[in-house]
Amino acid sequence: MSGTQIPEVLWAQRSHPENPEKNVVYLTVVIPDAVEPKINLTSEKLVIDSKSGAAAHYAVQIDFFKEIDTEKSKYSLTGRNIFFVLFKKELQEEFWPRLTKEKLRLHWLRTDFERWVDEDEQEAQPEAAANPFGAGGMPDLSALGGMGGMEGMDFSQLGNMGANMGGQDDEEESSEPELEEADEEEKKE
Secondary structure, three states: OOOEEOOEEEEEEOOEOOOHHHOEEEEEEEOOOEEEEEEEEOOOEEEEEEEEOOOOEEEEEEEEOOOEEEEEEEEEEOOOEEEEEEEEOOOEOOOOOOOEOOOOOOOOEEEOOOOOOOHHHOOOOOHHHHOOOOOOOOOOOHHHOOOOOOOOOOHHHHHHHHHHOOOOOOOOOOOOOOHHHHHHHHHHO
16 A cells, blocks of 8 residues: 555543643554654644554645643554543533634544533543543442342353253153164164
8 A cells, every 4th residue: 555544533621610630632543553653743733654564655734723731631542543632721511612723524534423522511521531541441340239039140061051951850751762772773773
């Protein structure tokens, strides 16, 4: 494959008029097996240039709608993605109407619905769920209280559960001949 490709970019955001930690843009740039990516983040734009393990070349430039605080912003490189948490410089309650300065429909830029929260619901949404640098690993499921109806169940009995499947009691005999009997009948023929 020759030429430069534009990677898929997913984005979501949070806004808060007083708390800068809740005034962020989440970006996921999809570059499989990125090899030594060159990342240039300024307050006005993000430029990424990278090769992938499959020898493809990726490059993208994103001119932001408003300024970013580059000192607080951070990124993480995984096998498939580059995750960014970009802190908005201006504290405001309203969401940005778009990620980019220009009002264009870009085929490679999509909403990250796994991290997206509506403006009026963002206070109820935990930040750790959206932040790839947050809790890390699996979420704490202890608050869910376990599976209903499973208290005191003896899991050692699970191995015997299939014995009575098919509607027969243990005492009833099967109408199928035993394997030994079938072998004896074959010898007679």
